Amino acid sequence: MKIARNLSKADKKMLRSVFWRSWTLNASRTGATQYHALGFIYTLLPVINRYYKTPKDQSAAIVRHTTWFNATMHINNFIVGLVAAMEHQNSEDPNFDPNSITAVKASLMGPISGIGDPFFWGILRVIAAGIGISLASTGSVMGAILFLLLYNVPAFLVHYYALYTGYAIGASFIKRLYQSGGIKILTKVASLLGLLMMGSMTASTVKFKTILQVSVNGSKEVMKIQSYLDQLFIGLVPITITLLAFWLLRKKVNVNIIMFGIMILGIVLGLCGVC
Template sequence: MKLKEGLTNEDKKMMRSVFWRSWTMNISRTGATQYHAVGVMYTLMPVINRFYKTKEEKADALVRHTTWFNATMHINNFIMGLVAAMERQNSEEESFDDSSITAVKASLMGPLSGIGDAFFWGILRVIAAGIGISIASTGSAMGAIVFLALYNIPAFIIHYYALYSGYSVGETFIQRMYQSGGMQILTKASSLLGLMMMGSMTASNVKFKTILEVGVKGSEEVMMIQDYLDQLFVGLVPLIVTLLAFWLLRKKVNVNVVMFGIMFLGIILGLLGVC
């Protein structure tokens, strides 16, 4: 709540409007050169309408935000808050270089997306899904509810306060973060933790157990193929399947082809009595 202490009632009203509009950013895709640009302009309209008085000034501001924009949802609001603060400064200072607004947007997309993708897609979603799947596997419908709650509640809160923090810190944030080395540390730590969670999720949820058995000549005993696979490497086949899927995706094979291919392979192996 300290983020709001220095804001006037008009500021708070404007930021609330920006917040609710910001949910439309990731659903407005208009081509490679204007990715999410329409959503960005719609999100910033309360800022532009408040700080610029003439039609020419408003038009210039809108044209400025027709550039390509793409950052992780929930954390991209930090950029919107920062841009709102810079638009305000631009409207108040004649000497302000408005090209710096576009430059800051472009420079923040990559670093913040590196943190946001690792945290939201690689950590928060995986943890929420793991807990939800565990509950759902017992037959409880609460699994889906728990998953949605564990993911969306933190995401909503971060999406909200990222906007206010961006507006509060102003344009010097990126300089301070890079000078202190904090951006590199956060990006590296989030990436490592995300990879660990993805590995744990793969080991827990990709399953393959063959029921093939081989008879021993002159004996009634049989050899279970799965026992020998486990002796070589526990989870060897699931690991191979996972790596094969990643390899196919890197070769630009459509994800639906990979998904249905694995599904059909499982059905065929099941009908043949392999697993």
């Protein structure tokens, strides 16, 4: 690969270590605010240890990545490579804005997953399974073997080359951005995209629908509370709960307490017939 040939021996050694570590990236799930964060940090440790020489700088880089990360496995290595290049630039340039690293990382999760999920889960896996099942139905053991090869060989190659591509593109891309002054615009846009993605996830995953009804003046007619809530503001209760959870997190309340509190509240409301 031309990109790999243009890298130094030290770069290749570092990226090989990152590559093998990256297979564990999606293995850690550590709560609502640090989803896959530990896996990302473990993957990026060879980069952090190489480019940052003092414990203070290394700690700052590690803390920087204790944030939510979730993108399609295999192709998410493009983000890892790009982040590695940005960390390299940050270690050498005192004027580099480290906030741009997390902003760009957050903004790429959605687009990368938008490409990776349909391809790996919706196309490649289905095609590989269809061919494998057709052979397996005849009693051939090659059905299972062919399925594993058809899916895993392309996935392995994409996983490998995505990392090197992200790192190689990142180095030249960041240099051009700083020379043109576009890094400030990119950071702002990336931050907005990251917030938009998190807002969309909140709207699509946080649900509340009450079945509570109140009779009107003793008549047979009932007033459905949910319909009135929707008239006031669709999703009023979910956004209120989300903002309350965010406020508690800002107050340094343990995330496990918040999670179990919401679970207990849901159980109590369910038993009371509210939702």
